[in-house]
Amino acid sequence: MANPEQRVKHVSITPPAAIVDNASYTTAQIDTLGWDYLEVVAYLGATDIAMTALKLQSSDSDGSQFADVDGLDANGDTDAFGNTGALPTAADDNKFVVFQVDLRGKKRYWDLVATAGDGTNGTFLAAWARLSRGEESPSSNTEAGALNVYRA
Amino acid sequence: MCKQSDTWIVVGSSPTAQGVFDNVLERYPDARTITCNAGIYLFASVLEGPRYPDIYWLSDLVACYMFGRFANQAQRNGTEIWTLPRNEYGISIRGMQNADRYLDLPESDHYTRGTYYHSTLSGTICTQIAVNEGARKVVWLGHDGYRSTPNGKVVDTIDGRLGHGKGWGHTQNVIGPFMQAVVNACPDIEFEYYGKPQYTLAGPNVTVAKQVEGKPSPPPVLL
Numbered sequence A: 001m002a003n004p005e006q007r008v009k010h011v012s013i014t015p016p017a018a019i020v021d022n023a024s025y026t027t028a029q030i031d032t033l034g035w036d037y038l039e040v041v042a043y044l045g046a047t048d049i050a051m052t053a054l055k056l057q058s059s060d061s062d063g064s065q066f067a068d069v070d071g072l073d074a075n076g077d078t079d080a081f082g083n084t085g086a087l088p089t090a091a092d093d094n095k096f097v098v099f100q101v102d103l104r105g106k107k108r109y110w111d112l113v114a115t116a117g118d119g120t121n122g123t124f125l126a127a128w129a130r131l132s133r134g135e136e137s138p139s140s141n142t143e144a145g146a147l148n149v150y151r152a
Numbered sequence B: 001m002c003k004q005s006d007t008w009i010v011v012g013s014s015p016t017a018q019g020v021f022d023n024v025l026e027r028y029p030d031a032r033t034i035t036c037n038a039g040i041y042l043f044a045s046v047l048e049g050p051r052y053p054d055i056y057w058l059s060d061l062v063a064c065y066m067f068g069r070f071a072n073q074a075q076r077n078g079t080e081i082w083t084l085p086r087n088e089y090g091i092s093i094r095g096m097q098n099a100d101r102y103l104d105l106p107e108s109d110h111y112t113r114g115t116y117y118h119s120t121l122s123g124t125i126c127t128q129i130a131v132n133e134g135a136r137k138v139v140w141l142g143h144d145g146y147r148s149t150p151n152g153k154v155v156d157t158i159d160g161r162l163g164h165g166k167g168w169g170h171t172q173n174v175i176g177p178f179m180q181a182v183v184n185a186c187p188d189i190e191f192e193y194y195g196k197p198q199y200t201l202a203g204p205n206v207t208v209a210k211q212v213e214g215k216p217s218p219p220p221v222l223l
Helices: B017-029 B037-044 B061-076 B090-092 B124-132 B167-185
Strands: A008-014 A035-047 A053-059 A067-073 A095-104 A107-116 A122-132 B005-012 B032-036 B055-057 B080-083 B137-141 B191-193 B206-209
Touching: A008 A053, A008 A107, A035 A107, A053 A095, A067 A095, A107 A122, B005 B017, B005 B037, B005 B124, B017 B037, B017 B191, B032 B037, B032 B124, B037 B061, B037 B124, B055 B061, B055 B124, B061 B080, B061 B090, B124 B137, B124 B167
Parallel strands: B005 B032, B005 B137, B032 B055, B055 B080, B137 B191, B191 B206
Antiparallel strands: A008 A122, A035 A095, A035 A122, A053 A067, A053 A107
């Protein structure tokens, strides 16, 4: 029986590309069909300015009509440990912001809204999703969303 | 720092700073001095021998790359290097492991006297430091703001670099409001401004002049 930790798929949301300044990152939506749990990781690179938006949205429609979800906005929602959330600041280089979602009873499509602040140079950011508790285990690297999956 | 003066010279990097820097330092020989980013060039280029500011604010990633060597030299000669606190990696990629002070700047959208906040641009942070360190007189030079627009980039700093396309927006939305807010919040502090501000700056406690009397200055920069 496959280890449940292996029944996962990774989805690229924003690849580590060019720095973004005073603009929203181009993001790919996440189709969660067949999965019961979603984790989104936003990984900041070098930055000198606070972000102005970082939140998850969901929709029943493919590619449209995304709306905010309670508890998944870094700008003021309470985090999993009871702290009032705040957007990443100018000093938050190389930190993660993690969103964890029990998908049962929730909408199918998800999108990350991430906007770099209006500083001098901008902010590097990469983001990806980890889908888990799937109905079926991936049977290939492609199904796992990876170039290669190595196990020991 | 061993100076006890409550006069602070806050040096920016607008092109007009070149024409007044030497005379301002001569007028206020005992003043504390603070600068950031390209402002260090003014101190380094004194013909009689480099001068070193009391404080050098350096935090922006690109600025740390460009001016880190100057910062190290200045620190060896008594300058305090101040920067933002970051995690170990953020500090290391900026070369700020040996900074003298890590100054926390909380996020806010307005200036409140007596506190610090991240006012986006390094020159404005230098003014906050001067005021919070007890300045009774603040002498500004090189804080004219940026003139570059998306369709018209011009030389915006003393080292000849073209400005960002959004520079003019920063001048109107960040620099100008900040400078006026400080003047308004500190009626007991005297502000002397040298240069050509690209924004309105007014108040009973502020004077604005293009030149300072003294020995002949270098040829004025054409604007």
